[in-house]
Amino acid sequence: xxxxxxxxxxxxRRKARTIFxxxxxxxxxxxxxxxxxxxxxxxxGSVNLSAPIMIVQARVxxxxxxxxxxxxxxxxxxxxxxxxxxxxxxxxxxxxxxxFPQFAVNPERWHRTFLECRMPDAQYQAWxxxxxxxxxxxxxxxxxGWKIGDRIPLTSQIWPLKDGSRAWTFDLVGIFxxxxxxxxxxxxxxxxRYDYFDEGRQFGQxxxxxxxxxxxxxxxxxxxxxxxxxxFENSPDETKTQTExxxxxxxxxxxxxxxxxxxxxxxxxxxxxxxVTGNTISQAVRERxxxxxxxxxxxxxxxxxxxxxxxxxxxxxVIGGLAGMLLSLVVLKVISKLPFGFPPVTAGLHVWLFAAAxxxxxxxxxxxxxxxRARNLxxxxxxxxx
Amino acid sequence: xxxQTTAITAMNLRAIPQRLGTSWVIVIGIAVTxxxxxxxxxxxxxxxxTLASTGRPDRAIVLRGGxxxxxxxxxxxxxxxxxxxxxxxxxxxxxxPLASAEMVAVVALQQRKTGTAANVTLRGVGPKAFELRPExxxxxxxxxxxxxxxxxxxxxxxxxxxxxxxxSRIAFxxxxxxxxxxxxxxxxxxxxxxxxxxETVLSAFRRNLFQSVTVLLDSPEAFNAxxxxxTTDPTLTxxxxxxxxxxxxxxxxxxxxxxxxxxxxxxxxAIGAIFGALNxxxxxxxxxSLEIATLRAIGFGAGAxxxxxFVEALLLSLIGGTIGAGVAWLVFNxxxxxxxGSNFTQVVFHLxxxxxxxxxxxxxxxxIGVVGGLFPAIRAARLPVATALRAA
Numbered sequence: 192x193x194x195x196x197x198x199x200x201x202x203x204r205r206k207a208r209t210i211f212x213x214x215x216x217x218x219x220x221x222x223x224x225x226x227x228x229x230x231x232x233x234x235x236g237s238v239n240l241s242a243p244i245m246i247v248q249a250r251v252x253x254x255x256x257x258x259x260x261x262x263x264x265x266x267x268x269x270x271x272x273x274x275x276x277x278x279x280x281x282x283x284x285x286x287x288x289x290x291f292p293q294f295a296v297n298p299e300r301w302h303r304t305f306l307e308c309r310m311p312d313a314q315y316q317a318w319x320x321x322x323x324x325x326x327x328x329x330x331x332x333x334x335x336g337w338k339i340g341d342r343i344p345l346t347s348q349i350w351p352l353k354d355g356s357r358a359w360t361f362d363l364v365g366i367f368x369x370x371x372x373x374x375x376x377x378x379x380x381x382x383x384r385y386d387y388f389d390e391g392r393q394f395g396q397x398x399x400x401x402x403x404x405x406x407x408x409x410x411x412x413x414x415x416x417x418x419x420x421x422x423f424e425n426s427p428d429e430t431k432t433q434t435e436x437x438x439x440x441x442x443x444x445x446x447x448x449x450x451x452x453x454x455x456x457x458x459x460x461x462x463x464x465x466x467v468t469g470n471t472i473s474q475a476v477r478e479r480x481x482x483x484x485x486x487x488x489x490x491x492x493x494x495x496x497x498x499x500x501x502x503x504x505x506x507x508x509v510i511g512g513l514a515g516m517l518l519s520l521v522v523l524k525v526i527s528k529l530p531f532g533f534p535p536v537t538a539g540l541h542v543w544l545f546a547a548a549x550x551x552x553x554x555x556x557x558x559x560x561x562x563x564r565a566r567n568l569x570x571x572x573x574x575x576x577x
Numbered sequence: 578x579x580x581q582t583t584a585i586t587a588m589n590l591r592a593i594p595q596r597l598g599t600s601w602v603i604v605i606g607i608a609v610t611x612x613x614x615x616x617x618x619x620x621x622x623x624x625x626x627t628l629a630s631t632g633r634p635d636r637a638i639v640l641r642g643g644x645x646x647x648x649x650x651x652x653x654x655x656x657x658x659x660x661x662x663x664x665x666x667x668x669x670x671x672x673x674p675l676a677s678a679e680m681v682a683v684v685a686l687q688q689r690k691t692g693t694a695a696n697v698t699l700r701g702v703g704p705k706a707f708e709l710r711p712e713x714x715x716x717x718x719x720x721x722x723x724x725x726x727x728x729x730x731x732x733x734x735x736x737x738x739x740x741x742x743x744x745s746r747i748a749f750x751x752x753x754x755x756x757x758x759x760x761x762x763x764x765x766x767x768x769x770x771x772x773x774x775x776e777t778v779l780s781a782f783r784r785n786l787f788q789s790v791t792v793l794l795d796s797p798e799a800f801n802a803x804x805x806x807x808t809t810d811p812t813l814t815x816x817x818x819x820x821x822x823x824x825x826x827x828x829x830x831x832x833x834x835x836x837x838x839x840x841x842x843x844x845x846x847a848i849g850a851i852f853g854a855l856n857x858x859x860x861x862x863x864x865x866s867l868e869i870a871t872l873r874a875i876g877f878g879a880g881a882x883x884x885x886x887f888v889e890a891l892l893l894s895l896i897g898g899t900i901g902a903g904v905a906w907l908v909f910n911x912x913x914x915x916x917x918g919s920n921f922t923q924v925v926f927h928l929x930x931x932x933x934x935x936x937x938x939x940x941x942x943x944x945i946g947v948v949g950g951l952f953p954a955i956r957a958a959r960l961p962v963a964t965a966l967r968a969a
Contacts, residue, residue: 207859208856214849215849218848218849250749251683251685252685254921255782357643394651431685445694445696446917447914452617459846460846462609463850466601470598470856470857
């Protein structure tokens with residue numbers, strides 16, 4: 192600990208060089224933090240949909256609606272606590288860029304299945320009373336500044352009304368909060384009433400969309416999935432049942448092998464930062480050879496000199512890395528506020544662990560050769576600048 | 578002045594090998610930045626090209642009014658007949674319109690590389706579909722027969738999705754379909770699809786609604802008449818688009834996203850590279866301080882010194898940019914990837930590195946070099962001659 196001032200002084204011996212290297216490191220870790228946060232989203236690390244919820248979709252594709260008649264059979268499964276159904280509405284609010292998902296659901300079933308989503312009882316009662324009623328997640332309501340009582344016009348790209356027009360109108364009767372920790376998942380959605388929707392649409396009556404099952408016990412997910420799929424095997428409506436988490440992940444994975452692309456970029460960033468930092472440290476040591484020799488002359492051992500140089504390199508990587516990671520938090524926060532309709536990306540614990548490991552690893556790798564050189568200095572040669 | 582400049586610059590460049598270690602920082606830093614930028618932009622380019630080549634100026638696609646993609650569109654049988662009989666549609670020798678009323682369904686297959694699920698387009702096509710799209714031709718097997726559950730599969734789909742080879746059976750919707758042929762289509766979007774007879778597909782999916790009608794026009798100029806005819810028909814509410822226009826819209830979203838990713842990531846990497854370049858050039862200037870001071874003392878001008886530093890930075894970044902662009906071109910050009918298109922289904926495309934992309938990337942490399950060389954060049958010019966000489 193007493194050597195900290197010495198290492199600190201050595202680091203700032205050449206201010207400009209250290210600052211440039213630190214800025215380089217900051218840019219690299221800023222990028223690294225964001226890429227790894229995005230990467231963990233695609234590999235499932237940060238999707239913590241932990242609720243015991245499963246999705247039953249048509250085996251051919253989730254875009255083919257399952258018929259309503261599967262409902263009693265699904266409800267009869269003992270492990271299933273409640274069943275909800277939901278049909279993707281595909282509506283546009285004013286402009287295509289305002290994209291957010293809407294689903295037609297049965298309010299009572301929704302209320303019993305998504306226990307994590309809560310709203311005042313008066314609002315729930317109002318939803319039961321009003322056929323044109325809709326409820327919005329807190330994030331969504333904040334995004335457009337909606338208040339209870341607002342009329343929400345939606346132009347459905349999929350479902351025309353009976354008269355051929357596509358302009359639907361709903362009344363906002365409730366705003367719900369999600370009390371679980373993965374709160375962002377549903378808080379950007381709008382839910383409308385299925386009975387009103389089914390009666391109004393031009394075609395497709397009796398289609399339920401997908402089914403959402405809530406289980407008593409999350410450990411039974413696999414057994415339930417097998418059971419449901421076996422139940423409808425070889426019927427006109429074969430199903431595919433998976434946990435909500437897998438359902439979301441499979442959806443994201445369709446975008447392509449993003450993991451690979453992001454990992455590739457991360458490796459490239461690392462490689463170039465390795466070079467920049469390595470160059471700085473080896474220059475710093477080369478310049479200081481006489482000074483290091485003086486240190487050895489006044490009694491510093493070979494090992495201490497090695498440690499001093501390593502500490503300097505580590506300190507630089509950690510300062511630059513931390514600055515970059517903190518900046519990445521800020522940038523991610525800003526991005527999540529932008530209306531991209533992009534899933535929220537957050538740097539979880541493992542992203543920080545990865546970053547910390549990278550800082551230390553980088554510091555050691557770039558420091559080790561110059562440090563060895565400093566250790567192996569012969570005092571006589573070094574003082575004579577030979 | 579000019580003589581001085583060339584003399585100093587040449588001397589400086591000859592000395593680069595002595596500073597090789599630090600020079601690599603510029604070269605590699607920029608090469609990596611440029612390689613990442615080029616490869617992500619090549620993705621956007623490839624996606625755009627695949628969709629753009631699907632359209633032909635004398636073909637038009639008709640969707641239900643307000644639908645932005647085939648998947649969300651629906652057209653009744655009567656409507657499709659009205660559309661196909663409209664003026665401007667080219668007729669074959671027997672007087673039948675060259676048009677195809679089609680249905681698309683989404684089918685879940687597995688990706689070959691990762692084993693994860695992939696939504697693939699199954700397109701039911703009318704009997705005139707292949708006269709309408711002469712670019713589609715079989716490369717193996719035979720055409721599907723109507724009324725039998727047979728499919729032909731695009732070349733890109735075969736390459737990317739499991740269980741799509743000729744002879745394999747694909748099960749969906751309580752029915753089993755046999756793959757009987759494989760087709761090529763100039764690498765356009767249809768090559769990522771499965772195709773079957775429209776009536777057979779409709780009956781298997783128990784639907785009686787079509788999703789789009791594609792027609793061949795008498796000529797590209799016949800489009801406006803055709804469009805006016807349909808949009809003024811009171812029995813129809815449809816959007817009529819030139820095929821090229823439709824597919825350009827489909828690619829807009831994805832290429833915008835990829836371009837954003839490229840410039841976002843590339844921008845941050847460039848910032849890192851600039852600081853690396855600054856470090857290198859400052860240390861180059863300080864290594865040369867004695868030389869520069871001597872030159873100034875014997876009468877060389879500050880301008881000549883500035884130019885020599887600039888040229889060094891520019892040359893190194895040019896080398897870096899060329900290496901980066903070259904590597905991206907060698908390694909990534911033609912790579913096959915797939916992503917979700919607007920029908921919620923996979924579109925297979927190839928990374929395309931165009932000459933324009935390469936030149937653009939090398940231009941950016943030079944910008945990095947100029948910014949990285951600017952301040953060190955100023956420092957070199959301001960070097961106090963007496964102090965620098967004494968320090969040695």
